[in-house]
Amino acid sequence: MGRQRPGTPTLEEVAALAGVGRGTVSRVINNAAGVRHSTRMAVERAIAELGYVPNLAARSLAGRRADAVALVMTEPDWRQFGEPFFSSVVGAVGDALTDTGVQLLLTLVRTDVERRHFVEYARGGRVDGVLLMSVHAEDPLPDMLSEAGLPTVLLGRRSGDEAVTYVDADNVGGARGAVAHLVRTGRTAIGTVTGPPDMYVARSRLRGYREGLERAGFEIRPSWIVEGDFTQESGRRATAELIARAPEVDAVLAASDTMAAGALEALRAAGRRVPEDVAVIGFDDFPLAQHTRPQLTTVRQPLEEMGRAMVQLLFDVMRDSSGAWRHVILRTELVERAST
Amino acid sequence: MGRQRPGTPTLEEVAALAGVGRGTVSRVINNAAGVRHSTRMAVERAIAELGYVPNLAARSLAGRRADAVALVMTEPDWRQFGEPFFSSVVGAVGDALTDTGVQLLLTLVRTDVERRHFVEYARGGRVDGVLLMSVHAEDPLPDMLSEAGLPTVLLGRRSGDEAVTYVDADNVGGARGAVAHLVRTGRTAIGTVTGPPDMYVARSRLRGYREGLERAGFEIRPSWIVEGDFTQESGRRATAELIARAPEVDAVLAASDTMAAGALEALRAAGRRVPEDVAVIGFDDFPLAQHTRPQLTTVRQPLEEMGRAMVQLLFDVMRDSSGAWRHVILRTELVERAST
């Protein structure tokens, strides 16, 4: 495999050329205080002349830090790379890191082999911490990293009592707010099509739906709740069943914007008009939908802030190392469009 | 910043526990030959007992290798690239790397600051080589890396005499084949809407268009060539101008699938039917379009193979180090659909 080209100047050669000790050169390249200006200039001249670049392996070994963090994408996620959900988070993480001198590394973890490789890489000290995007409940990676003592931050929790540090959106509040908005605009028969019950995010949104109804003094009718799995097709099917069961429904809260798109299909196929007959609200997990379905009212997640928060938390965890878990729940925002 | 947690067992401790020398442990973890089976077992037991994981910084420092390669995305790409383009290449690169023990690191390079950071990272020896996705002609990154002596492979060349190693698709041949196909299916007045002339890929496709006509014994009419810039809007505008100038045109070769989509709009707006009146062919740089525009005939680039080829070339360059530039041009394939 490729070795680092030889003949690369070392700190020692810089020191020799500048006529100073190695420690001084180290101070200069690390912007440490306590170096006379003239000395610093001399060292910098030598660095420029030699084209010196610090050997990061040596720095890591001596300094016990990598100055890099990994953002891991697991299989289901990374296909979405082109989507704004992804790029918003990645971009925000990149922005938050740009001034810190910490390199952001995105890595793909699709198989068990890759999972093992990555854990070795991380445990081997090549990164100081790990950010995980939308991990699935069964994914052992968070626990592997956690057990290895690596600072780790999840985007989205996997369960209610997640034993790691995470950033999440207030899905309960978002759903509650959506229901409140529907009530406020005169809807009285609000149904919902949900995500898979084994996913916390889906349960949270369903809970928000219930709480929203309760707060409005409405009764919760089991027949107005139909289960889906976050896909468009399931949204279509569930909504079709919902209006077959309960034709009186005049609003549908979908557990994702993808399902909301399916709901629109089902409603139109059934001859209902949106929003005149039935209002529809989704969640913009994947804001790409805003391009293809700009008319969809959604509960918006503040992805940029979530990215920033992840970096902040990661740094806190790295610094603290007491092992305490931190959680940040960010507020969502209702973006109203033509579907309500 | 976060330091590597202390108390991590070292190779030395493994050696002590196993009752062997450090060299032997090193041989075992590197699968080197020349270790008695019983010894190997003893060492492996000690490794398991201690939960030993090699320190990669130390390994890099001593071994002068990183066992990692970077795949760089520059700003204009990573936001706009539809997912299959991206994920095909990334997936193929990941697949090609998975058995090699080389870690794939995706990095974002959006600004000059990030460019500099990344070059320091790479020059610092944290990666053995760099893969660049669709770099723009003005991007100084390839030359920076090249000058630094880092093995580098580009996806898509920036000019005809690209002085780096790259993998590209046969755009000339693809366009030529598309014209041949149109001729074969009875089209006699074939126009084209092109990409920006300062992009090599656009010029290549235009050249293929000309060559295709020449081979078919057709005349090249300048008025049948209208310039665009790869966007859908430019495809619409250029096509509108094309059929205004030359109503007799019965086929349009678009320089990208995005432009082809614009061409479809323009043709329909002008009351032409596709493909009865006018045939349309694009290039699927962004196969996402296959989802939104499944009816579009395209010149398909073999993205998976291109990803694999990039890895192969990178390894060749790393191994060789004579500095010779290698080029691989992959064949394209015409995928016929309802637009021709």
Added chain:
DNA sequence: ATGAAAGCGCTAACAA
């Protein structure tokens, strides 16, 4: 087949 020893290039603690 295996152990011992010499670095790899840097940081950080300690002297001066």
Added chain:
DNA sequence: TTGTTAGCGCTTTCAT
């Protein structure tokens, strides 16, 4: 303010 020194944990000869 600056030089010196002792490692950081591993790979890789070189002996044995």
